[in-house]
Amino acid sequence: MSLVDVTDLTVEFGPLRAVDGLSFRLEQGAALALVGESGSGKSTVAAALLGLHRGTGARVGGAIEVAGVDVQEAPEEALRRLRGGKAAMVFQDPLSSLDPYYAIGDQIAEVYRVHTRASRRAARARAVEVLDRVGIPDPARRSRSRPHEFSGGMRQRALIAMALACEPDLLIADEPTTALDVTVQAQLLDLLHTLREETGMGLLLVTHDVGVAAESVDEVLVMRHGRSVEHGPVVAVLGSPAQTYTRELLGAVPRVDAPRTASEAAEEPAEEPAEGPAQVVLEATGLRRAFGRGKRAFTAVDDVSLTIHRGETVGIVGESGSGKTTLGRMLVGLLEPTAGEVRYEGHARVGVDPAVQMVFQDPVSSLNPRRSVGESIADPLRARGRGRDEGRIRGRVRELLERVGLDAAHYDRYPHEFSGGQRQRIGIARALAADPRVIVCDEPVSALDVTTQAQVVALLGELQRELGLALVFVAHDLAVVRQVSDRVVVMRRGRIVEQGPADEVYDNPQDPYTKQLLAAVPALDPRIAALRRAARRELAAV
Known part of the structure; x- marks a missing residue:
């Protein structure tokens, strides 16, 4: 059977x-x-x-x-x-599957007790046992932690531990x-x-x-x-x-071992910049950002400097906690640096500048569910003092919706009526409403399927070529970053460990951490995947 x-x-x-x-x-x-x-x-x-x-x-x-x-x-x-x-199920979003008010160990123990009628002590012991089995360090202590105290990967491990508690088939x-x-x-x-x-x-x-x-x-x-x-x-x-x-x-x-095609690399923006293709539009110097105080202080970004030229795409990669998103938010002005400065077109920037916009990872949480998507896109237009002529604003929003591949008639619809890929297009339209020179994309395709992902990436590339935009592409997907980027910056623990032209970094990585990241990318060939898995096991056993 x-x-x-x-x-x-x-x-x-x-x-x-x-x-x-x-x-x-x-x-x-x-x-x-x-x-x-x-x-x-x-x-x-x-x-x-x-x-x-x-x-x-x-x-x-x-x-x-x-x-x-x-x-x-x-x-x-x-x-x-x-x-x-x-039979047990592990869901995509561990935060929505775990109760934020209860310790991880208590939640696993409760599942075990429901199915086995074990004592509280036995259930607690089982919770610690399965947390240890899925690789949670110091499982007895961490079993008393709440979900927000775990990283995304650890929360997913905790869900797997919960699923394993009753030894499902x-x-x-x-x-x-x-x-x-x-x-x-x-x-x-x-x-x-x-x-x-x-x-x-x-x-x-x-x-x-x-x-x-x-x-x-x-x-x-x-x-x-x-x-x-x-x-x-x-x-x-x-x-x-x-x-x-x-x-x-x-x-x-997208393939991590495939360079950008010649046609992609050769295409120039439709509008030639007045100062030539090497014009610097955004520059960060010695950026540092710390959170907390005293012994609990944590430095998320530490002495990072980089330049963004008009019409180019700079990819920023690294593990969760490497400082990618914090850096991106400082470039946009959503976070003020603890030290260092951001300069836009040679001038020190203070606060948010409409010329530098952001497309967020999760369009669901960045769009107000109680407002139509048209009104959300119109916000940057009104913020720039264009709110007196509502007819012109509505017309401009319709143009933007069509520009990102949506129907102008969607103005009065709400976010829940759109797919994930469509919501991301709405986020791009909202960023374009401010007529930016730079768009920082924070994990813009991480939750999308490969075909939708390819469509959104193609849209960004098309907009970049037509408008002369500079893109900062923050992502953990190394294959996507290679396909879209002219230059790549690799971050670890708040610092840049390697940077350079995308093909050079990918084909000839110099830093051991970059090599480790590339070795972890899934292989489409199951035979290669098996060899890589065996190599990781040997490395872990050393």
Whole structure:
């Protein structure tokens, strides 16, 4: 009997059929990845395996059997025993999955007690045990920490620990590495692989990142519009895809080992700068930013200097906590430096300058959910004293919406009515409303699928060429940064450890930290991924 057996699964939300006749099996100890763009139905399938659509108004058809439980027919009590007991789920956003008021260890212990009726002491001991198993240092002490005291990678490890508490037969991981830097991502993927080897559990991985799938699974099922496009061994599907859509999906994946194409590198801005292509528009000198005081003081950025020229893209890479975002916010003026200065076109800048704008990582949190997107885009226009003629403002916003590939009629819609990629386009339109010379992009594509990611990156490049913009591209995705950047700055612990032309840094890295980052990037070839995983294990054992 298969661990998971899905036959002709359909899931409908009102008139929308999110999953349409999907069938697949997963054997005990095996690993399967559901891969596809946003809206392909991947997460809807994962939720259906645990009966999470029950009571939501969704219509679920077909047959679903998980660990011997008929999910469609099982009573609520049987489903509760299945969830967390025989099958556990790790969600994309650990902050929304963990209670901010309770210690991590208490939350894991509670899950264990619900399923095993163990004593409080035994449950606490189990929580410490599984936190240690997933690599949380000093697990007894850290089990008393609350979620906000953990980094993003540690919170994801804590969720995996919670899932492992009852020794499930199946682990469902829904985008478990989204928004994590490459080294933490590699550690989590290695952890999942090791846990499979040691426990024999099955893994269903939901991801839009084809590289993550190559690192982690035996089989791949490619989804589009709720249907299966291609399904087979990971080596065959990723190495020799049979379907056009799969080839297109793989073609959209940025490659860390591929330099920018000659046409990309050769294209110049449409407007020639008055002082030549080397004109410096933004310059940072000796930037330092500290948070806190006394013994708790923390220096996030320490003595960083760099220049940004008109029409160029500078990529800034590094792990979480390296100071990338803090540096970007100082360049924009959202944070004042503790020391050093930022100069725009040769003049010391104080506060926020409309000429330097920012596109944020999470457009959901940067757009007011109670205001139409048109009104949010109009804010910079009104702030610059253009608020007297509402007709002209509305016309300009419509132009900007069309400029970023959206419909001008979307002015009165609200953020929740748009996809992630569309919301990011709205963020770009809002930045353009101020007529900037420099745009700082803070992880602008980290949560987007590869095709949407490619569309947003192409849009930024098109705008840069037409308007002569300088772009600062802050990201943890080294492959994307290589494809978009003229120069790359590598940061670690608040300092620049290496910088130079993108191809030089990537093809001939000098600093050991840069080499470590590049070695952690997922490989699309599963055989190369296996060799890299073995190398990381050997290094960790030394």
